[in-house]
Amino acid sequence: xxxxxxxxxxxxxxxxTRHNIGFDVIDELADQLGVELSExxxxxxxxxxxxxxxxxxxxxxxxxxxxxxxxxxxxxxYYNIDTDDVMVVYDDLDLPHGKIRLRQKGSAGGHNGIKxxxxxxxxxxxxxxxxxxxxxxxxxxxxxxVLGRFSDDERNLMNEAVKKSAAACLNAIDHTFIDVMNxxxx
Numbered sequence: 001x002x003x004x005x006x007x008x009x010x011x012x013x014x015x016x017t018r019h020n021i022g023f024d025v026i027d028e029l030a031d032q033l034g035v036e037l038s039e040x041x042x043x044x045x046x047x048x049x050x051x052x053x054x055x056x057x058x059x060x061x062x063x064x065x066x067x068x069x070x071x072x073x074x075x076x077x078y079y080n081i082d083t084d085d086v087m088v089v090y091d092d093l094d095l096p097h098g099k100i101r102l103r104q105k106g107s108a109g110g111h112n113g114i115k116x117x118x119x120x121x122x123x124x125x126x127x128x129x130x131x132x133x134x135x136x137x138x139x140x141x142x143x144x145x146v147l148g149r150f151s152d153d154e155r156n157l158m159n160e161a162v163k164k165s166a167a168a169c170l171n172a173i174d175h176t177f178i179d180v181m182n183x184x185x186x
Contacts, residue, residue, distance in 0.1 A: 001055045003081050004029060004169050005072050007090040007113040009147075010062040018133040019065060019146040021158065022089040022113075025131065026058050028166040033058070042074035043067075051173045057081075068113040069120030076121070087127040087172060088117060089165055091146065095132025098157030100165050102172075102181045103128045127177055129165050133158075 006022030014020050030037055033049035037060060046059040057079065061071030076086065090113055095101055105125045108115035118124045134154075136145040150158055168184045 001079055001081055002173055003057045003059060003075060003086045005059045005088045007065060007068050009064050016149050017147050019091055021091045021131045023060050024162045025089045025165045026060050028162050029058050029169060032166060042078060043071035054173050056173060065113040067116055069116035072117055073120035083121055083123055083126045087169060089129040090114060091133045092130035093133060093135050095130060097132055097134040097154050098161040099132035100161055100184060101130045102168060102184055104177055129168055131161050131165055
């Protein structure tokens with residue numbers, strides 16, 4: 001069983017914001033796999049899908065970004081999922097808009113959702129799909145930037161990044177993560 005987690009903040013207020021790009025990828029995956037995130041347990045909403053013979057949990061933690069690890073940890077314990085089978089999708093300020101980067105492990109890099117995930121999993125050894133949201137131009141506070149919405153031009157780039165991120169996640173179910181990294185990290 002695989003667990004794919006998209007990080008974001010719950011509620012209409014945050015829908016479509018830069019910080020919720022992980023939720024957007026989970027929505028895309030749910031559409032492609034023909035499931036609806038209708039289970040509300042473990043401090044999140046999720047669905048169990050199938051890709052071939054593999055069961056895949058698609059999870060959106062509802063704990064708000066800074067406590068995402070609580071939900072991820074609960075789902076992992078309940079379903080007895082190993083960290084090797086976890087993939088987390090999230091926004092990254094250090095990548096240009098629309099660029100994606102896959103990693104097998106690493107530090108939180110200042111991202112509070114990843115910091116919480118590392119804390120609750122007890123390791124930084126889990127797969128990640130980082131989706132670039134760029135940095136703000138001018139003197140904009142980071143919190144205001146990540147909780148802001150994309151411009152129309154940015155949104156077009158981000159729609160493509162969501163599709164590409166979903167494709168990377170689906171490929172990682174059937175192939176080694178190294179192979180998927182080689183394919184998508186270009």
